[in-house]
Amino acid sequence: xxxxxxxxxxxxxxxxxxxxxxxxxxxxxxxxxxxxxxxxxxxxxxxxxxxxxxxxxxxxxxxxxxxxxxxxxxxxxxxxxxxxxxxxxxxxxxxxxxxxxxxxxxxxxxxxxxxxxxxxxxxxxxxxxxxxxxxxxxxxxxxxxxxxxxxxxxxxxxxxxxxxxxxxxxxxxxxxxxxxxxxxxxxxxxxxxxxxxxxxxxxxxxxxxxxxxxxxxxxxxxxxxxxxxxxxxxxxxxxxxxxxxxxxxxxxxxxxxxxxxxxxxxxxxxxxxxxxxxxxxxxxxxxxxxxxxxxxxxxxxxxxxxxxxxxxxxxxxxxxxxxxxxxxxxxxxxxxxxxxxxxxxxxxxxxxxxxxxxxxxxxxxxxxxxxxxxxxxxxxxxxxxxxxxxxxxxxxxxxxxxxxxxxxxxxxxxxxxxxxxxxxxxxxxxxxxxxxxxxxxxxxxxxxxxxxxxxxxxxxxxxxxxxxxxxxxxxxxxxxxxxxxxxxxxxxxxxxxxxxxxxxxxxxxxxxxxxxxxxxxxxx
Numbered sequence: 184x185x186x187x188x189x190x191x192x193x194x195x196x197x198x199x200x201x202x203x204x205x206x207x208x209x210x211x212x213x214x215x216x217x218x219x220x221x222x223x224x225x226x227x228x229x230x231x232x233x234x235x236x237x238x239x240x241x242x243x244x245x246x247x248x249x250x251x252x253x254x255x256x257x258x259x260x261x262x263x264x265x266x267x268x269x270x271x272x273x274x275x276x277x278x279x280x281x282x283x284x285x286x287x288x289x290x291x292x293x294x295x296x297x298x299x300x301x302x303x304x305x306x307x308x309x310x311x312x313x314x315x316x317x318x319x320x321x322x323x324x325x326x327x328x329x330x331x332x333x334x335x336x337x338x339x340x341x342x343x344x345x346x347x348x349x350x351x352x353x354x355x356x357x358x359x360x361x362x363x364x365x366x367x368x369x370x371x372x373x374x375x376x377x378x379x380x381x382x383x384x385x386x387x388x389x390x391x392x393x394x395x396x397x398x399x400x401x402x403x404x405x406x407x408x409x410x411x412x413x414x415x416x417x418x419x420x421x422x423x424x425x426x427x428x429x430x431x432x433x434x435x436x437x438x439x440x441x442x443x444x445x446x447x448x449x450x451x452x453x454x455x456x457x458x459x460x461x462x463x464x465x466x467x468x469x470x471x472x473x474x475x476x477x478x479x480x481x482x483x484x485x486x487x488x489x490x491x492x493x494x495x496x497x498x499x500x501x502x503x504x505x506x507x508x509x510x511x512x513x514x515x516x517x518x519x520x521x522x523x524x525x526x527x528x529x530x531x532x533x534x535x536x537x538x539x540x541x542x543x544x545x546x547x548x549x550x551x552x553x554x555x556x557x558x559x560x561x562x563x564x565x566x567x568x569x570x571x572x573x574x575x576x577x578x579x580x581x582x583x584x585x586x587x588x589x590x591x592x593x594x595x596x597x598x599x600x601x602x603x604x605x606x607x608x609x610x611x612x613x614x615x616x617x618x619x620x621x622x623x624x625x626x627x628x629x630x631x632x633x634x635x636x637x638x639x640x641x642x643x644x645x646x647x648x649x650x651x652x653x654x655x656x657x658x659x660x661x662x663x664x665x666x667x668x669x670x671x672x673x674x675x676x677x678x679x680x681x682x683x684x685x686x687x688x689x690x691x692x693x694x695x696x697x698x699x700x701x702x703x704x705x706x707x
Contacts, residue, residue: 301626501677514609
């Protein structure tokens with residue numbers, strides 16, 4: 184045997200002996216990459232799924248999406264004073280202690296533009312240090328959902344951010360980069376080893392984590408694989424262990440494969456189309472903006488054959504809806520979920536004629552091509568349907584990294600987006616998608632990319648934020664969502680069903696928020 188080969192075998196055997204018994208690498212494949220590692224840079228589910236493995240929050244969800252303490256415990260001193268006592272001995276990945284200064288810094292950073300994560304601190308007025316291990320959050324008013332909001336507000340190390348010129352959150356839509364965009368220093372169960380965009384993300388187990396995992400994963404490797412065929416092949420051949428977004432056309436074959444299994448579940452995400460209801464003229468189109476006319480929006484709605492999309496494009500992986508929230512979200516009702524009007528091309532043409540567009544008009548539909556289940560195929564179908572109704576529609580598709588920045592810069596006329604509700608409460612959707620855009624760059628309307636505006640709805644949303652009577656609050660949620668439905672401000676398509684396909688030896692928990700949890704995952 185060659186001496187180098189012999190030494191290599193000895194080294195490999197020694198390394199194997201040093202590994203924890205049963206330790207395993209979880210290799211995940213997905214259609215789209217994360218957008219940034221700045222924990223306040225982008226409210227994007229794939230991004231948050233991997234950030235939460237590295238960064239922690241003051242409170243977190245358990246397996247049933249019930250709120251439980253993170254490295255803290257909490258007490259409501261008054262209805263508007265929420266006190267957190269921090270667990271002592273918790274360390275950041277660089278060895279720095281977890282202190283009140285870090286919490287105050289991080290909450291304030293999340294609250295301050297250009298942070299894209301204001302939805303997770305929208306109830307907070309101010310974060311105040313009481314002592315080294317105690318923080319008070321002063322709320323804007325009594326909040327029925329503040330703890331659920333805080334499950335998405337990640338805590339950074341203040342000194343690390345200051346040292347690396349990352350005090351301000353990344354301005355993603357302005358194509359800004361900072362040190363925190365590609366590097367991380369959290370207190371979570373995994374440490375960021377490296378991220379090569381569109382290539383690979385590698386995390387290793389944090390042996391100094393204050394809590395204990397329930398699985399045996401000591402390394403996570405995430406590989407973005409845009410090609411559907413390649414993604415399926417990677418799972419079937421054993422190159423990856425888990426695919427969160429298996430191609431629709433391959434799922435039944437995967438179910439029959441004895442080496443694989445598929446976990447199904449309805450996601451807390453609604454897929455919808457939005458419209459520019461703000462500008463007087465659409466980009467590249469002469470004349471007034473037709474999308475400001477309710478009759479035109481209704482025509483676009485009635486021109487979409489949702490049953491055909493679900494049957495031919497989604498193949499059962501979408502549940503048609505008429506509202507902007509999924510069934511597991513507080514505020515959902517069957518009445519709201521019933522479609523606002525039926526598919527009817529002739530009725531759509533009449534509405535367009537009544538609105539002054541008997542010959543239709545030109546429109547561009549912007550869509551992602553790597554984010555949601557069959558996103559591009561859905562948009563191709565919608566484009567054909569709108570064109571059949573007389574609206575000359577052009578389809579523009581981009582990877583989510585480009586699409587997200589484009590819609591947030593208000594550079595689109597009509598667009599697709601999917602919205603998952605991290606708090607499982609309708610306020611999260613109402614405030615971000617439906618409230619008038621805050622001109623100061625605050626939380627309200629931060630994803631209202633069509634810039635709809637309705638003062639009555641704004642007033643309802645502002646009331647929902649502080650109403651503690653559950654029955655009264657639910658009534659206000661219903662009223663706000665009903666107004667949006669009646670005005671056709673958005674075109675909801677379906678609540679997304681998200682199957683996860685994996686190797687037979689992977690045991691994990693399917694999550695309605697579409698976030699894999701390595702700490703709850705075992706590979707045998």
